[in-house]
Amino acid sequence: MKKALITGSSGFVGGYLRQELLANGYEVIGLDVQEAEQTIKADLLNAEQTKAVIERVKPDCIFHLAGQANVARSWKIPQKTVEINVVGAVNLMEAVRNCCPNAHMVLVGSSDQYGVLGEAGKLVSETIQPYPQTPYAVSKQAQEEMARVFARAYGLNICMTRSFNHGGAGQKEGFMIPDFAAGIVRVERGEADCLKVGNLTARRDFTHVRDIVRAYRLIAEHGQSGEVYNIGSGITYSAQEILDKMCQMSNCTIRIEQDSAKMRPSDTPVICCDHSKLTRDTDWEPELGLDRILVDTLEYWRNQRNG
Numbered sequence: 001m002k003k004a005l006i007t008g009s010s011g012f013v014g015g016y017l018r019q020e021l022l023a024n025g026y027e028v029i030g031l032d033v034q035e036a037e038q039t040i041k042a043d044l045l046n047a048e049q050t051k052a053v054i055e056r057v058k059p060d061c062i063f064h065l066a067g068q069a070n071v072a073r074s075w076k077i078p079q080k081t082v083e084i085n086v087v088g089a090v091n092l093m094e095a096v097r098n099c100c101p102n103a104h105m106v107l108v109g110s111s112d113q114y115g116v117l118g119e120a121g122k123l124v125s126e127t128i129q130p131y132p133q134t135p136y137a138v139s140k141q142a143q144e145e146m147a148r149v150f151a152r153a154y155g156l157n158i159c160m161t162r163s164f165n166h167g168g169a170g171q172k173e174g175f176m177i178p179d180f181a182a183g184i185v186r187v188e189r190g191e192a193d194c195l196k197v198g199n200l201t202a203r204r205d206f207t208h209v210r211d212i213v214r215a216y217r218l219i220a221e222h223g224q225s226g227e228v229y230n231i232g233s234g235i236t237y238s239a240q241e242i243l244d245k246m247c248q249m250s251n252c253t254i255r256i257e258q259d260s261a262k263m264r265p266s267d268t269p270v271i272c273c274d275h276s277k278l279t280r281d282t283d284w285e286p287e288l289g290l291d292r293i294l295v296d297t298l299e300y301w302r303n304q305r306n307g
């Protein structure tokens with residue numbers, strides 16, 4: 001049985017990845033700053049602690065999900081974002097180099113690394129030079145560059161991803177779809193009289209979190225070391241289109257208000273994924289569409305409020 005370690009295992013994606021790996025015959029151990037079952041409590045910013053965990057677990061594969069994933073927040077805490085996303089990854093790679101250099105690692109990066117692209121709507125492939133425009137994107141680009149250096153110089157088995165937007169039940173507020181869902185539920189319950197939104201012109205490529213974690217497993221199993229893989233559906237929707245769909249899923253009339261506090265200093269206008277490299281190497285295809293993400297997220301928030 002293969003032993004997998006998930007960093008950031010208590011986060012939104014971590015729970016789904018754990019299920020995906022268990023369903024496919026892996027033994028799964030988590031590493032997180034929060035205590036949880038089947039999870040070792042450790043801080044990746046502490047190099048000694050990180051090394052001790054890797055030495056003890058000696059995993060066959062490692063999925064590095066831990067990090068500061070909120071783009072809007074990265075403008076408020078740029079130092080912390082860089083520290084967690086870059087130093088955390090370096091501590092992990094150093095530990096792997098010293099304790100289990102044959103382990104297969106999947107390092108999660110972001111489509112935000114591409115930044116503002118010249119041709120709106122064009123499918124973005126991994127060959128396009130990233131041009132990061134947010135503190136978060138810079139941190140993920142730096143993580144990726146460090147991983148490439150470690151893969152080349154030490155022969156570590158590392159695959160990097162540029163994961164496009166994803167969603168599903170359990171995603172916390174701070175991201176567009178759960179922000180819309182939680183806001184709609186507040187209006188439905190009479191707790192708010194309107195839904196406050198940010199920039200509605202941006203177009204994003206959304207994939208269901210279940211499809212994303214399947215891609216992570218397939219990359220660990222079939223990905224080529226040192227390579228970077230886009231993960232996304234290849235279809236974009238504007239924030240306005242997503243908002244309209246979600247409002248139609250409500251029995252209430254939702255009054256919308258634009259909130260200047262939700263506007264960002266810089267916001268990628270459009271980003272659409274070319275996933276042909278991932279499909280070529282792993283046979284991955286997205287299976288669940290945007291509507292399933294929206295239904296799952298709204299249902300999650302309605303149940304939260306009931307609970």
Ligand SMILES: Nc1nc2c(ncn2[C@@H]2O[C@H](COP(=O)(O)OP(=O)(O)O[C@H]3O[C@H](CO)[C@@H](O)[C@H](O)[C@@H]3O)[C@@H](O)[C@H]2O)c(=O)[nH]1
Pocket residue numbers: 069070071072109110111112163164165166174175176177179180196197198199200202203204239262264267268
């Ligand atoms: N969060 C949020 N975003 C809003 C809102 N209204 C409009 N938006 C717009 O919706 C778009 C998507 O915002 P997010 O859901 O916060 O995602 P992101 O900035 O694209 O970052 C996400 O995707 C990356 C991959 O591209 C991920 O790497 C990152 O971790 C995150 O999940 C942005 O253009 C944002 O300005 C709102 O109320 N809340």
